[in-house]
Amino acid sequence: MADSSQEKPAEEKVEENAVSPPQPPPPPAKEMKTIVLTGFGGLKMVKVQKKPEVTPTEGEVLIRVKACGLNFLDLMVRQGVMDNPPKTPVVMGFECSGEVEGLGENTAGFNVGDRVIGFVNFCAWAELVAVPAHLVFKMPDNMSFQDGAALPMNYLAAYIMLFDIGGLRKGQSVFVHSTGGGVGHAVTQLCKTLENVTLFGTASYHKHEALKGTVNHLFDHVVDYSQEIRKVSPEGVDIFLDSVCGEDANKGIALLRPMGKYILYGSSSVVTGETKSFFSFAKSWWQVDKISPIKLFDENKVIAGFQLRQLLFKQGQHEYIRSIMDKLFMFYNQGKIRPMIDSAWAFEDVGEAMQKLHDRKNIGKVILDPSLQPKPKAAAPPETVRTDSISEDQAKEKEQGTGE
C-alpha cells in the first residue's frame, strides 16, 4: 500500500541491494512536501512536513500531484471520529489529480506524462503519491487538474447512490443535504441527466442565492424539511440521501414514498466542534432506530448504507468502480457534469481550508494545491482568531452538522 512506501526510509533501499556488488552510498534522499496528521484533534494537529520522496513499487503509479480534494471525511479523520481510524502520524488525503512521473512493474496502460486521477487510502496530500494502478484513471483531455481533484469521490459517491442503489428513474424525487457541498452538488447535476427529477435539498441560507436554479426546493438547515416536503409532496420522496445520520436517519426513512430508498452515506452530525465530542458521537448513533426487515416488507421500503472509502480501498470492486468512472468522464465530456470549485489553497493553509469546510462557508469543492504559495499570516495564532470569530449562527449550524 502507498501508505508504507511513503514512509519507507532511505536505508531500506540499501539493504534490498545487499546481494549486489558494493555501491557508492546513495545520494541524500530527495524530499517532498506533505500534509501530516500528527495526532487526532483540532487544526493544530495538521502540519506541513517534508518527507523522503516516494517511489512506486510493483503495481503502483507514481503521481506528481497537481491538486488534492478536501472532503468532510478529512475533518472526521482529523478528529478521529471515523470507522477504523489510521495510526498517526499519517499523511492525509484520499484523492488527487496530477501527472504520471514513474511506474512500478505491472502498470501496463499508463505512461509517464499521463494526466490522471488517483484514489489512495491516505497519502494523497503530498507532492508525490504512489497509487495502485487499479485506482488510477486517465483524465479526459479537456479536464483541468482542479476538476480532476474535485470530481472523483463526490461524483462517484453520488452516481453510485442515485443510480446503482437508488435506481433513480425519470419523474422521481430526491432529497439531499447540503446541496452547496461536494456530494450535494454532484447529486444536483446527476439528477439533471434524467428528465423531470424533483430535487429537495438543504443549504445554509447564505448559499441560497448562489444555488438558485440548481435545486427545485431548497431549505435552510434550521427549517423542518420533513414538514416542508410534505407540503409539496404529501407522499414523500423516492430517494433520501443522508449524510447527517442521528435523528435525520429516522426522519429520512419516514419520508420515503412506497418503493422509496433511504441511503446513509455519512454521519456529519458527529462533527460538532473543532475536536471530537463524545457526546455528539454517542448521541448521533443512539438516536438511529434499528429497523426490522419485516417493517420494510410492510411498507415497501429500502434502507442502505454506503461508504465509498470501504468500497474503494477494502472491498476490491475495481472493475465496477472503473465502469462508473468511465460513465462520469462521458458525462463530463458531454458537459452534463462540471464540478463547482469553491477555492484552492496552499498546503500551508490547510487549516484555514478545513475551517472553511467546517463552517460550511464553501460553495463547491475546496482544493489543496502543492504549487500554491501560502497566504501572508496575521500576527495572532489562526486557531484563536477563528474560534473567537465564530458567530452564534455558525455555532448552531455546526451543531446541526450537515457535512457540506
Added chain:
Amino acid sequence: MADSSQEKPAEEKVEENAVSPPQPPPPPAKEMKTIVLTGFGGLKMVKVQKKPEVTPTEGEVLIRVKACGLNFLDLMVRQGVMDNPPKTPVVMGFECSGEVEGLGENTAGFNVGDRVIGFVNFCAWAELVAVPAHLVFKMPDNMSFQDGAALPMNYLAAYIMLFDIGGLRKGQSVFVHSTGGGVGHAVTQLCKTLENVTLFGTASYHKHEALKGTVNHLFDHVVDYSQEIRKVSPEGVDIFLDSVCGEDANKGIALLRPMGKYILYGSSSVVTGETKSFFSFAKSWWQVDKISPIKLFDENKVIAGFQLRQLLFKQGQHEYIRSIMDKLFMFYNQGKIRPMIDSAWAFEDVGEAMQKLHDRKNIGKVILDPSLQPKPKAAAPPETVRTDSISEDQAKEKEQGTGE
C-alpha cells in the same frame, strides 16, 4: 373496488333506478361460479359458491375468466396469517387472464373481446371479475391464457426485485429460495436475460432432476446453504431474495457481498401446517434481527422489503407497473421468459390444488380454470385422507416453509 361490486345484491340496482318511471321487475340475476373463503382456517373453509354475476362500474373492465393463478399468498390468506386480512366471506384470488366481456365508463383503450391479464385485490377466482382498468393489461397475441395467469404476479415481483431494487448487473450472483416455485422460476429465467449471472437456489430434492440446468448451484431445503455458498463464493452473493423470513433473514443479510442487497418478499415460514400456528408466526417474526442503518453503512449493504400486493393495490404506482409489464411482454415475445405450468385444476378441486402447493409438490405454476370439470371424488373425505398421507419428510419440509 371489484370486491364490493361482486357482492352487490340485485335489489340495489332497483333502488338506483327509483327516480325512473316504474319498470318491469328485473329478470332473475344470472349467476357465476366463484371460490369463496368462508372463514380463516383449513381447506374446508374454501368453498365453490354461486354468486350474482358482477357488472363493471366506472373505470372497470369486466373479464370473462379463462385461467387464475394460485399463489403461496393465497394459502396465507386462507390461514389469515397475512397483513391486513380481508373480511370473510370473500371471493379469493389476485390474478387472472381472460377476455373482456364488458366495459364501464372511462376504460378507453379496451374493447370487448380483448385478451387480457388482470390484477385484482380478491375476487379473481370467479367466472367473471370486474377489474380497475389501470390493472388490466392486453396479452401478447401468442400468449396462452394459462401463461397469462401464470406470469403476472410471479414475474412482476421477480423483475422488480432483481432489476429495480437489486440493480442486477452482468457477472453478479443471486440467491433465491424454491426455484421450483412461481417467483423462483421467474427469477431463474430473468437472471438469464443478463450475461454470466450465477444463480444459487433451493428446491426439494425430488425436483432437482426437473430443474437441472436452470440453476447453477441447487441445494435441498435441508442443506445449510450458507455453508455451501461460502464454499463456491467465499464473499457471498450480490442479491439475496428471501421468501421465508425468520432465521433465513439473518442468514441472508450475513451472506451479502459488499454492495449486496437483501430483499424480503415473503414469510412462508409462518405457514407450517394446514391451519394458522401462532407459534410459527411469532417465531418467524421474533427471529428476525433489527438492523441499524449504521451497520449497513459500515458494511455497504442494502436491505429491502417488497410486497407486491401493497404496491399493486394500495400504493397507486400504476404507470410504473405498466412499464414493467411492457418489459415482461417484450421478454415473452422474444422467447426469453416462459412460465412453467405445473397443473391446471377445476374450481371444485381448489383444495387439492392448494394442498399440492402446500406440500411443495408442484414444479411451476398451479392454475385454476373455471371451465374444467372436477375430478371424480374418492369415498373418504379429502381432508382426512390428506392429513393422514403426509409423510415425515413432508412434515419437515412444511416446517421449513419455503413458499414454493
